[in-house]
Amino acid sequence: MFDPVGVFRAFLISGLVLFLPFQVFAQTAHKPDVPAIEQSRIEWLISALEERNLPYEQRELFSQYGAFGSSLHVVIRPDTQSDDQPELFILAMPLYSAGDPGSPGRYDMEAALIFAEKTMQSGTNAEIRIAFLGNEYSVLPEDIESSRHEGFEDLLDIYDNPELMNLLYIDIPAETDKLGIHHGSVGNTAPMGILSPFTEACADLDIPYSFVIRYNELYKIGLASGPEVLEISQPRGVPSFFVYGEPLENPVKAIPGDRLGSLLFSYSEKLDTSPSDMDYHYSLLHAFSMTLYFSETLTVLSFLALLGISLFVFLIYTVIFRRTLITQWRIFFKRAWVVGVLFLLLVASLLGADLFLFFMKKIFSIFGSPRDYTEAMLKIIAAIALFNLTTPFFARLKIPRKANYYGSSAVVLIAVGLFIAAVFDITFIPIFLWAFVFGFLAAVIRRPILVFICTLLTPIQVIGALINIMTTGNSQLAQIIASVNFYITLYIAVISLPVLLLFSRAILLSRRLSHLQTAKKYTYFRLSFLGAAILAIVGYNIYLSLNTPLPPDRPVITEQSSADAIMTVSAGDIQFLDRRTVNLRLEAAGSPVQFNVILKNTVEGLPLVIYDTAMPYRISDDGNSVIFLLGEFPENPFSSEIVLPLDFRGILRAEALYTPWDGTVTPEPPENPGDYVLRVVREVPVPPEL
Known part of the structure; x- marks a missing residue:
């Protein structure tokens, strides 16, 4: 008898048996030896620099940052000596990054060498530092506490005045045919003075580029974030931006290395800024391979010009249509409560x-933040469907010249928003200027089709910004919209209300049927729309409940005995006078990604003092623990010394972190190999027990 279920089960099991070994091999085999690659590249760079007679210095990162690598810096001094502080241009790049092919020389390194050689030959009036940074690559997830970008931190700590630094961080490990630009971080943007010369140099050399985030407003209000290096540098006041190479789509159009080097040289020649010239309140428009910048001065002048034109038009209107204006304002103030309702x-x-989505999540046991923008869109659709049920009430309201009333109310609300934007941050003015112009046109034009077009154009800048952030894969906006937060709900309502009023005006102008026929015609539509929204939300939650992602796999193994131990810890001590020197030695199976070392004081009332150690550290807030700061990809075995008071008594806790899954450490494969971090823990007493 044919059993289709049994055949399918057998086929599924056989497929898993054949597929899993390859999957396990893929998880364990692909683990680049980052320290070896970085060291080989440093050796390659030193050879290339000596061949070109370029000065360099190698900076070890362990003593200050606990990192196990080093950076290589090339410093080119200005030709002329002056008492004034010379301009400073810093070009930084990682020795290794994600997507790195692992070849001896990276694409951006070769371009940087061409740039340095051209600069040495032609001379410069600025100080130029080219930094090849070690320990920039991290494999640990963000939820695991770890030191990151130690090479970049070391670079920033060289200079005391961050405002004098003009920093370009590039990450182009292989050939590319287009450059991508990140120019902001949460709450910050790069000044126009260091960004516009780069796009100008790209245009001169016919190098394609694009901005990841085209709306500075997204950075300012914290909806968009930048790469980690910009999240480090820009909050410190360092003028900086980030350039990366997009995946190569057409090898024929690949940017040659010498042209990329010429781009860097041309940019350094065009760069001529000082802290007083920096403009952080600009806007940009990137289209058709061109970038137009609207400076703070131009934005303020545009705002003042629009204000002057509006006042002039208002004065003319009051002279010619004084009685009509008085009537309209009386209607507006008498019916102002309608806008409030x-x-x-x-x-x-x-x-x-919000409430319906919340109960659906509870019913289907769905937890966590939204994975994409589907939930946020469903919330907006459901809100529109619910609000649509109230429209018959407003249709029965007797408001003279109702269409004009809705248009005037929308313009007043947009104007208030424009003035608030001008007070808080000039960066937001262009969006509100755009909305005011088209909102005003939608309020004065009487042809329905033109009113609809102007109404659609009123929020087009906001819609463009939302599409921009959605295409970057940033889910922060989705989490904000979908969150059950009363203040966010108020904010969404404030933004949506003017557009809603303009659409109401357009519908009133276009209505040709009687009120009774219209009510009958749209009652079924309102109910059907609400039912469709409810079904969509229920269906989406059913889909989520059936496709729940695996939680992060964070197993912890606490070792007590030395038999079959994954990690061994030795903390022998030497006593001399009033001091105790602990000789620390850690050794772990396989290749641990990071060692963590924590020293805890067990004697109450005795302060924890570190006399000397080669490892950087910080003391906990309660003063009873010392956390030693060690970077990723450590030496294995790792040895160091800690000099303590002779009467110290405590516990030394050592941890070894592994990712991805290593079959030589734990033979049993994890449930979620894609997000797996194993933590092996061992504690030993200090001083050792006899």
Whole structure:
């Protein structure tokens, strides 16, 4: 008898048996030897620099940052000596990064050497530092505490005044046919003075480029974040931006290495800024391989010009149509409560959508943040469906010249938003200027089709910014929209209300049927729309419940005995006078990604003092623990010394971290090999027990 279920089960099991070994091999085999690659590249760079007679210095990172690698810096001094501080241009790049092919010389390194050689030949009036940074690559997930970008931290700590630094960080490990630009971090952007010369140099050399985030407003309000290096440098006040190579799509159009070197040289020649010239409140428009910059001065002048034109038009209108204007303002103030009711109903609709989504998650046991923008879009659709049920109430309101009332209310709200934006940050003015112009046109034009077009164009800048952040894969906005937060709900309602009023005006102008026919016609549509929204939310939650991702795999093995131990810890001591020197030695099976060392004081009332150690450290807030700061990819075995007071008594806790799964350490494969970090823990007493 044919059993289709049994055949399918057998086929599935056989497929898993054949597939799993290859999957396990893929997880354990591909683990680049980052320290060896970085060391080979340093040797390659030293050879290339000596061949070109370029000065360099090698900076070890262990004593200050606990990293097990080093960086290589090339410093080119200005030709002329002056008492004034020379301009400073810093070009930084990692010795190894994600997507690195592992070849002896990276693409950006070769371009940097060409740039350095050209600079030495032509001379420079600025100080130029080219930094090849070690320990920039990290394999540990963000939820695991770890030191990152030690080479970059070392670079930033060289100079005392961050405002004098003009920093370009490039990460182009292999050939590319287009450059991508990150120019901001959460709450910060690179100044226009260091960004515009780079895009100008790209245009001169016909090098394609694009901005990852095209709206500075997204950076300012914290909806968009930048690469980790910009999140480190920009909050410190360092003018900086990040350039990377996009995946090569057309090898024929690949950017030659010498042209990339010429780009860096041309940029350094065009760069001529000082702290007083920096403009952080600019806007940019990138289209058709061109970038237009709107400076802070131009933005302020545009705002003042629009304000002057609006006042002039208002004065002319009051002279010619004085009686009509008085009538309209009387209607507006008498019916101002209608806008308030609309706003409250919009808030209630959003809260109702929040509540329904919350209960659906509870019913289907779905936890965690939204994975994409689907939940946020469903919330907006459900809110619109709920709000749509209230429209018959407003249709029965007797408001003279209702269409004009809705248009005037929308313009007033946008104007208030424009003035608030001008007070808080000039960067937001262009978006509100755009909305005000098209909102005003939608309020004064009477042809329905033109009103619809202007209404759609009113929020187009906001829509463009939302699409921009959605295409970057940033889910922060989705989490904000989908969150059950009353203040966020108010903010969404405030932004949506003017557009809603303009759409209401357009619908009123386009309506040709009687009120009774319209009500009958749209009642079924409102109910159907609400039902479809409910079904979509239920279906989406069913899909999530059936496709729940595996949680992060974070196993912890605490070792007590030495038999079959994954990690051995030796903490022998030598006593001399009033001091105790602990000789620490850690050795672990396989290749641990990181060692963690924590020393705890077990004697109450006795302060924990470190006389000397080669490892950087920090003392906990309570003063009873010392955390030694060690970077990734450590030496194995690792040895160091800690000099303590003779009367110290405590516990030394050592941890070895592994990722990805290593079959030589734990033979049993994990449930979630894609997000796996094993922590092996061992504690020993200090001083050792006899």
